[in-house]
Amino acid sequence: DTEVTQTPKHLVMGMTNKKSLKCEQHMGHRAMYWYKQKAKKPPELMFVYSYEKLSINESVPSRFSPECPNSSLLNLHLHALQPEDSALYLCASSLVPHQETQYFGPGTRLLVL
Protein backbone atom coordinates (compact mmCIF):
# COMPACT_ATOMS: atom_id res chain seq x y z
CA ASP A 1 0.00 0.00 0.00
CA THR A 2 1.53 3.31 -1.07
CA GLU A 3 -1.38 5.56 -0.24
CA VAL A 4 -1.19 9.10 1.00
CA THR A 5 -4.57 10.70 1.66
CA GLN A 6 -5.38 14.40 1.72
CA THR A 7 -8.45 16.34 2.79
CA PRO A 8 -10.24 18.31 1.63
CA LYS A 9 -10.02 17.72 -2.12
CA HIS A 10 -11.12 21.27 -2.86
CA LEU A 11 -11.13 24.41 -0.71
CA VAL A 12 -12.33 27.93 -1.38
CA MET A 13 -11.42 30.55 1.19
CA GLY A 14 -11.40 34.30 1.60
CA MET A 15 -8.32 36.27 2.49
CA THR A 16 -9.41 36.63 6.11
CA ASN A 17 -10.27 32.98 6.69
CA LYS A 18 -8.35 30.38 8.66
CA LYS A 19 -8.37 26.84 7.30
CA SER A 20 -6.29 23.67 7.55
CA LEU A 21 -5.20 21.04 5.07
CA LYS A 22 -4.69 17.50 6.32
CA CYS A 23 -2.50 14.66 5.14
CA GLU A 24 -2.25 11.09 6.41
CA GLN A 25 -0.14 8.04 5.62
CA HIS A 26 0.03 4.62 7.29
CA MET A 27 3.10 3.26 5.54
CA GLY A 28 5.41 3.83 8.49
CA HIS A 29 7.18 6.59 6.62
CA ARG A 30 9.21 8.94 8.80
CA ALA A 31 9.47 11.85 6.39
CA MET A 32 6.57 13.98 5.18
CA TYR A 33 6.54 16.90 2.79
CA TRP A 34 4.34 19.77 1.64
CA TYR A 35 4.59 20.98 -1.95
CA LYS A 36 2.83 23.75 -3.85
CA GLN A 37 2.04 23.27 -7.52
CA LYS A 38 0.85 25.88 -9.96
CA ALA A 39 -0.77 24.93 -13.26
CA LYS A 40 1.63 23.42 -15.82
CA LYS A 41 4.55 23.73 -13.40
CA PRO A 42 6.43 21.13 -11.36
CA PRO A 43 5.79 20.82 -7.61
CA GLU A 44 7.76 23.25 -5.45
CA LEU A 45 8.92 22.12 -2.03
CA MET A 46 7.56 24.08 0.94
CA PHE A 47 8.33 22.08 4.09
CA VAL A 48 10.01 18.83 5.14
CA TYR A 49 9.30 16.98 8.36
CA SER A 50 11.86 14.43 9.40
CA TYR A 51 10.93 12.14 12.32
CA GLU A 52 8.14 14.59 13.24
CA LYS A 53 10.51 17.56 13.36
CA LEU A 54 10.58 20.40 10.85
CA SER A 55 13.87 20.03 9.00
CA ILE A 56 13.39 22.28 5.96
CA ASN A 57 11.36 25.43 5.44
CA GLU A 58 11.92 26.72 1.93
CA SER A 59 11.42 30.38 2.87
CA VAL A 60 7.66 29.97 2.94
CA PRO A 61 5.63 32.98 4.17
CA SER A 62 4.39 32.73 7.75
CA ARG A 63 0.77 32.67 6.58
CA PHE A 64 1.50 28.97 5.96
CA SER A 65 2.08 27.06 9.19
CA PRO A 66 2.88 23.34 9.13
CA GLU A 67 2.27 20.93 11.97
CA CYS A 68 3.16 17.27 12.44
CA PRO A 69 1.10 15.87 15.35
CA ASN A 70 2.50 12.34 14.94
CA SER A 71 4.36 10.22 12.45
CA SER A 72 1.24 9.55 10.36
CA LEU A 73 -0.29 13.01 10.18
CA LEU A 74 0.75 16.30 8.63
CA ASN A 75 -1.28 19.49 8.67
CA LEU A 76 -0.89 22.81 6.89
CA HIS A 77 -2.61 25.71 8.62
CA LEU A 78 -3.59 28.62 6.39
CA HIS A 79 -4.28 32.17 7.52
CA ALA A 80 -4.62 35.48 5.68
CA LEU A 81 -3.75 33.98 2.32
CA GLN A 82 -3.46 35.95 -0.90
CA PRO A 83 -5.09 35.15 -4.27
CA GLU A 84 -1.66 34.19 -5.64
CA ASP A 85 -1.57 31.36 -3.09
CA SER A 86 -4.24 29.58 -5.11
CA ALA A 87 -2.67 26.31 -6.23
CA LEU A 88 -2.66 22.53 -5.79
CA TYR A 89 -1.13 21.65 -2.43
CA LEU A 90 0.48 18.24 -2.41
CA CYS A 91 1.55 16.13 0.52
CA ALA A 92 4.17 13.41 0.10
CA SER A 93 5.93 10.90 2.31
CA SER A 94 9.04 8.75 2.12
CA LEU A 95 10.42 5.94 4.22
CA VAL A 96 13.34 8.02 5.38
CA PRO A 97 14.06 11.68 4.71
CA HIS A 98 15.30 12.93 1.35
CA GLN A 99 16.98 9.94 -0.18
CA GLU A 100 14.09 7.69 -1.00
CA THR A 101 11.14 7.69 -3.33
CA GLN A 102 8.44 10.10 -2.28
CA TYR A 103 4.81 9.04 -2.63
CA PHE A 104 2.31 11.78 -3.26
CA GLY A 105 -1.28 12.30 -2.21
CA PRO A 106 -3.97 13.52 -4.61
CA GLY A 107 -3.61 17.10 -3.44
CA THR A 108 -5.95 19.83 -2.23
CA ARG A 109 -7.04 22.32 -4.89
CA LEU A 110 -7.10 25.69 -3.10
CA LEU A 111 -8.75 28.84 -4.39
CA VAL A 112 -8.25 32.08 -2.48
CA LEU A 113 -10.75 34.81 -3.26
Added chain:
Amino acid sequence: GESVGLHLPTLSVQEGDNSIINCAYSNSASDYFIWYKQESGKGPQFIIDIRSNMDKRQGQRVTVLLNKTVKHLSLQIAATQPGDSAVYFCAEIVNSGYSTLTFGKGTMLLVSP
Protein backbone atom coordinates in the same frame (compact mmCIF):
# COMPACT_ATOMS: atom_id res chain seq x y z
CA GLY B 1 5.74 14.89 -33.02
CA GLU B 2 7.26 16.98 -30.22
CA SER B 3 6.62 20.65 -29.73
CA VAL B 4 7.59 23.15 -27.11
CA GLY B 5 4.71 25.25 -25.85
CA LEU B 6 4.90 28.40 -23.81
CA HIS B 7 5.16 26.47 -20.56
CA LEU B 8 5.11 22.72 -21.12
CA PRO B 9 6.70 20.65 -23.88
CA THR B 10 4.17 18.33 -25.48
CA LEU B 11 4.64 14.96 -27.16
CA SER B 12 1.76 13.72 -29.32
CA VAL B 13 1.69 10.05 -30.34
CA GLN B 14 -0.75 7.52 -31.76
CA GLU B 15 -2.07 4.67 -29.68
CA GLY B 16 0.23 1.68 -30.03
CA ASP B 17 3.34 3.75 -30.79
CA ASN B 18 6.36 3.75 -28.53
CA SER B 19 6.94 7.04 -26.68
CA ILE B 20 10.22 8.52 -25.54
CA ILE B 21 10.23 11.36 -23.04
CA ASN B 22 13.54 13.08 -22.40
CA CYS B 23 14.93 14.93 -19.43
CA ALA B 24 18.19 16.80 -18.95
CA TYR B 25 19.31 17.13 -15.36
CA SER B 26 21.63 19.75 -14.01
CA ASN B 27 23.47 18.40 -10.97
CA SER B 28 26.32 16.03 -11.72
CA ALA B 29 26.18 14.94 -8.05
CA SER B 30 22.63 13.62 -8.44
CA ASP B 31 22.61 9.89 -7.97
CA TYR B 32 18.96 8.88 -7.75
CA PHE B 33 16.33 9.62 -10.37
CA ILE B 34 12.59 9.09 -10.44
CA TRP B 35 9.92 9.39 -13.12
CA TYR B 36 6.46 10.52 -12.03
CA LYS B 37 3.21 10.55 -14.00
CA GLN B 38 0.64 13.21 -13.16
CA GLU B 39 -2.86 12.97 -14.58
CA SER B 40 -5.12 15.98 -14.61
CA GLY B 41 -6.45 16.78 -11.14
CA LYS B 42 -4.29 14.16 -9.42
CA GLY B 43 -1.01 14.01 -7.53
CA PRO B 44 2.22 12.73 -9.10
CA GLN B 45 2.33 8.93 -9.29
CA PHE B 46 5.62 7.02 -9.02
CA ILE B 47 6.46 5.13 -12.22
CA ILE B 48 10.05 3.95 -12.05
CA ASP B 49 13.36 4.92 -10.50
CA ILE B 50 17.04 4.37 -11.24
CA ARG B 51 20.24 4.86 -9.29
CA SER B 52 23.38 6.28 -10.80
CA ASN B 53 25.23 2.96 -10.72
CA MET B 54 22.84 1.71 -13.44
CA ASP B 55 22.26 2.89 -16.99
CA LYS B 56 19.01 1.06 -17.69
CA ARG B 57 16.06 -0.24 -15.73
CA GLN B 58 12.90 -1.87 -17.00
CA GLY B 59 9.42 -2.04 -15.59
CA GLN B 60 6.09 -3.06 -17.01
CA ARG B 61 5.95 -1.33 -20.45
CA VAL B 62 8.41 1.32 -19.24
CA THR B 63 12.17 1.60 -19.47
CA VAL B 64 14.36 4.31 -18.00
CA LEU B 65 17.77 5.05 -19.51
CA LEU B 66 20.43 7.10 -17.75
CA ASN B 67 23.40 8.68 -19.49
CA LYS B 68 25.55 10.29 -16.82
CA THR B 69 28.11 11.52 -19.32
CA VAL B 70 25.67 13.99 -20.84
CA LYS B 71 23.37 14.20 -17.78
CA HIS B 72 20.39 12.83 -19.67
CA LEU B 73 17.50 10.67 -18.58
CA SER B 74 14.78 9.19 -20.75
CA LEU B 75 11.54 7.31 -20.19
CA GLN B 76 10.40 4.91 -22.87
CA ILE B 77 6.80 3.73 -22.89
CA ALA B 78 6.03 0.75 -25.08
CA ALA B 79 2.71 0.39 -26.90
CA THR B 80 1.40 3.70 -25.61
CA GLN B 81 -2.25 3.73 -24.58
CA PRO B 82 -4.74 6.60 -24.16
CA GLY B 83 -4.51 6.05 -20.40
CA ASP B 84 -0.85 7.04 -20.58
CA SER B 85 -1.88 10.61 -21.43
CA ALA B 86 -0.53 12.76 -18.60
CA VAL B 87 2.29 15.09 -17.63
CA TYR B 88 5.54 13.25 -16.93
CA PHE B 89 8.15 14.69 -14.57
CA CYS B 90 11.67 13.52 -14.02
CA ALA B 91 13.09 14.20 -10.58
CA GLU B 92 16.62 13.99 -9.23
CA ILE B 93 18.13 13.81 -5.80
CA VAL B 94 21.63 13.95 -4.39
CA ASN B 95 22.38 11.17 -1.93
CA SER B 96 23.87 13.28 0.79
CA GLY B 97 22.78 15.37 3.71
CA TYR B 98 19.54 17.27 3.49
CA SER B 99 19.23 17.08 -0.26
CA THR B 100 15.77 17.59 -1.69
CA LEU B 101 13.95 16.17 -4.67
CA THR B 102 14.32 18.49 -7.67
CA PHE B 103 11.71 18.21 -10.40
CA GLY B 104 12.24 18.86 -14.08
CA LYS B 105 9.84 21.07 -16.03
CA GLY B 106 7.62 18.21 -17.20
CA THR B 107 6.43 16.90 -20.55
CA MET B 108 2.81 16.46 -21.53
CA LEU B 109 2.12 13.20 -23.37
CA LEU B 110 -1.00 13.16 -25.54
CA VAL B 111 -2.07 9.78 -26.93
CA SER B 112 -4.60 9.71 -29.76
CA PRO B 113 -6.77 6.63 -30.29
